Amino acid sequence: MGRPALRLRLTFGVVALVLSLFAGRLIVLQGVDPDSYALAATKENTRPFLLHASRGAILDRNGVPFSVSEDAVAITADPTLTSKVAPQLATLLAAKVPGTKYDDLLAGLTKKGRYALLAHKVSPQIWNQIETELKARNEVIVEQNKGKAQDAKAPLLTGLYTESDPIRSHPYGTVAANVVGVVGDEGKGLAGLEYGLNDKLSGKDGKAMYEVDAKGNKIPNADHTVEEPKPGLTAQLTLDADLQWFAEKRIEQAVKQYKAESGTVIVQDVKTGELLTVANFPTYDPNKPLKGQSLKNPAIEQIYEPGSVHKIVTMAALADANKISLDTNLQVPGSIVVQRRVIKDHFPHGTLNLTIAGVIAKSSNVGTIIASKEMGVPQYVRYLKGFGFGEPTGLNYPGESRGRVPAGDEWPDLTYATVSFGQGLAVNAIQMTAAVNAVANGGVYMPPKLVKNYIDTNGNQIPNPTAPPRRVVSETAAKEVSTMMEAVTAKGGTALQAAIDGYRVAGKTGTAQQTGEGCGGRYCKWATSFAGFAPADNPRFVTYVVLQNPTNGRSGGGQGGPVFRDVMSYALQKYVVPPTGAKQPLVPLTW
Numbered sequence: 001m002g003r004p005a006l007r008l009r010l011t012f013g014v015v016a017l018v019l020s021l022f023a024g025r026l027i028v029l030q031g032v033d034p035d036s037y038a039l040a041a042t043k044e045n046t047r048p049f050l051l052h053a054s055r056g057a058i059l060d061r062n063g064v065p066f067s068v069s070e071d072a073v074a075i076t077a078d079p080t081l082t083s084k085v086a087p088q089l090a091t092l093l094a095a096k097v098p099g100t101k102y103d104d105l106l107a108g109l110t111k112k113g114r115y116a117l118l119a120h121k122v123s124p125q126i127w128n129q130i131e132t133e134l135k136a137r138n139e140v141i142v143e144q145n146k147g148k149a150q151d152a153k154a155p156l157l158t159g160l161y162t163e164s165d166p167i168r169s170h171p172y173g174t175v176a177a178n179v180v181g182v183v184g185d186e187g188k189g190l191a192g193l194e195y196g197l198n199d200k201l202s203g204k205d206g207k208a209m210y211e212v213d214a215k216g217n218k219i220p221n222a223d224h225t226v227e228e229p230k231p232g233l234t235a236q237l238t239l240d241a242d243l244q245w246f247a248e249k250r251i252e253q254a255v256k257q258y259k260a261e262s263g264t265v266i267v268q269d270v271k272t273g274e275l276l277t278v279a280n281f282p283t284y285d286p287n288k289p290l291k292g293q294s295l296k297n298p299a300i301e302q303i304y305e306p307g308s309v310h311k312i313v314t315m316a317a318l319a320d321a322n323k324i325s326l327d328t329n330l331q332v333p334g335s336i337v338v339q340r341r342v343i344k345d346h347f348p349h350g351t352l353n354l355t356i357a358g359v360i361a362k363s364s365n366v367g368t369i370i371a372s373k374e375m376g377v378p379q380y381v382r383y384l385k386g387f388g389f390g391e392p393t394g395l396n397y398p399g400e401s402r403g404r405v406p407a408g409d410e411w412p413d414l415t416y417a418t419v420s421f422g423q424g425l426a427v428n429a430i431q432m433t434a435a436v437n438a439v440a441n442g443g444v445y446m447p448p449k450l451v452k453n454y455i456d457t458n459g460n461q462i463p464n465p466t467a468p469p470r471r472v473v474s475e476t477a478a479k480e481v482s483t484m485m486e487a488v489t490a491k492g493g494t495a496l497q498a499a500i501d502g503y504r505v506a507g508k509t510g511t512a513q514q515t516g517e518g519c520g521g522r523y524c525k526w527a528t529s530f531a532g533f534a535p536a537d538n539p540r541f542v543t544y545v546v547l548q549n550p551t552n553g554r555s556g557g558g559q560g561g562p563v564f565r566d567v568m569s570y571a572l573q574k575y576v577v578p579p580t581g582a583k584q585p586l587v588p589l590t591w
Contacts, residue, residue: 052229053206056235062240069166092134173287174284178297193235193237235455243267258559260550263546266430280299297397312439314372338414361488377411383473387438393431433542434448439478487587503536503579504537506532510527525548530557
């Protein structure tokens with residue numbers, strides 16, 4: 001090594017080797033695989049931003065908003081920029097943003113990677129306060145850093161960002177809450193139509209990739225790619241917000257007055273099948289934190305035995321099959337034995353000579369059983385299916401129960417007897433309303449409708465189709481049953497409380513035993529109800545009222561009748577439906 005020539009050769013060899021390595025690496029970077037390295041560099045200097053699609057609103061039939069989205073933001077962070085100042089940022093955010101915790105924020109601010117979601121649904125006002133506070137603190141830090149060496153300077157409070165994260169708002173609070181439902185923190189529907197229509201309402205989120213500087217800030221005018229979000233559709237319902245509000249208040253009064261577990265009122269347009277009201281109590285306010293409240297819609301998710309309101313369907317089937325008519329007279333004893341089971345009426349009596357209208361007006365179980373013997377079970381089952389029992393309503397509502405009809409076409413005599421007057425089968429309230437509506441509509445079943453149409457961002461209406469109407473009984477049969485039902489609200493009937501001055505009203509009371517929680521599989525509860533339509537001679541609306549397990553009295557006419565009267569009167573007045581002026585037919589109840 002002491003020889004200069006040898007040292008020169010070795011040095012030259014080492015330099016040549018190093019240069020050859022550099023040259024080889026340069027060839028790889030620029031010639032062999034330049035794209036992958038460019039992509040890696042781009043990824044290192046870009047940051048994804050989620051572009052939330054705007055969620056469609058839910059409106060009533062007149063455009064009144066039940067559920068809308070309001071501006072809010074999600075607070076995010078780039079942990080590569082926030083980890084050194086995480087304690088200060090976590091303290092600030094925990095103090096400003098409701099529902100956040102210091103430990104959770106600290107974990108997000110110091111996690112691995114370049115993206116952390118810290119808080120949902122933060123109002124713009126709160127974010128403005130946070131920005132103002134950050135600016136003030138950073139000005140202090142800059143002032144304190146003056147004159148200090150670079151390694152002694154305190155880091156600035158940076159690395160926080162926001163994304164659009166709208167809040168779901170319900171301007172009318174409890175009105176239609178059980179129907180509309182709620183949206184969760186992730187922006188997805190949790191219950192009701194918000195859940196059932198989530199795919200249509202939520203649209204499709206977009207995404208943007210922006211180049212950022214060393215501090216994670218977007219670089220103005222730098223290259224970026226954007227996948228635009230697709231806004232969701234607005235759903236326009238058939239409900240009337242005013243009538244819905246009135247019905248909810250009225251059923252709330254009834255539930256409290258009669259100390260019932262719950263109550264439901266439904267109003268359906270006879271000719272279109274559109275549901276103008278689906279009111280329940282208890283309900284909830286979706287604008288407030290939910291603490292154990294049920295999010296179900298009892299009108300379609302809860303099933304029960306309908307009781308004597310179901311006699312409307314039985315009589316319509318018998319009339320259509322020419323088994324009865326308004327001229328039918330029956331001798332009705334005080335009780336009847338079916339398979340060693342004694343069945344009585346709700347009032348004690350000896351043998352009565354009742355017309356078929358009298359059977360309905362007096363709500364005689366015994367008379368209904370006697371009349372139903374004229375029809376075989378298979379034929380009766382076909383009528384039940386035609387009226388929509390045991391089948392989905394077609395609303396496609398999440399959690400809907402199709403009810404229950406005894407299986408098969410061969411029933412024991414006791415099953416047939418009890419089903420004929422509304423015990424032994426189960427329905428939901430919308431099913432029962434739609435069945436009564438078929439009688440009001442001259443025997444034509446109109447599938448119930450809750451979503452009228454959808455509206456896109458350009459204001460174009462997209463119709464929401466329903467199943468076609470179907471005839472279930474003849475017009476003559478429907479008219480005969482309607483005439484029987486008018487006797488219910490007239491002198492001698494069971495629901496004088498449901499009569500409306502100036503209008504002809506057709507109705508039917510219901511009182512049914514129920515089983516349920518705490519009953520041990522036996523009957524230990526009751527449901528009282530009233531269903532009817534007006535004007536009876538030219539029906540416009542059907543209204544159905546049901547109270548679950550009232551404990552302060554028990555009467556379909558006395559409890560459901562007044563609610564029916566008030567809600568139906570409101571609907572007739574609002575939609576300017578005049579009395580027809582025709583007189584109620586005089587139908588004898590006895591012979």
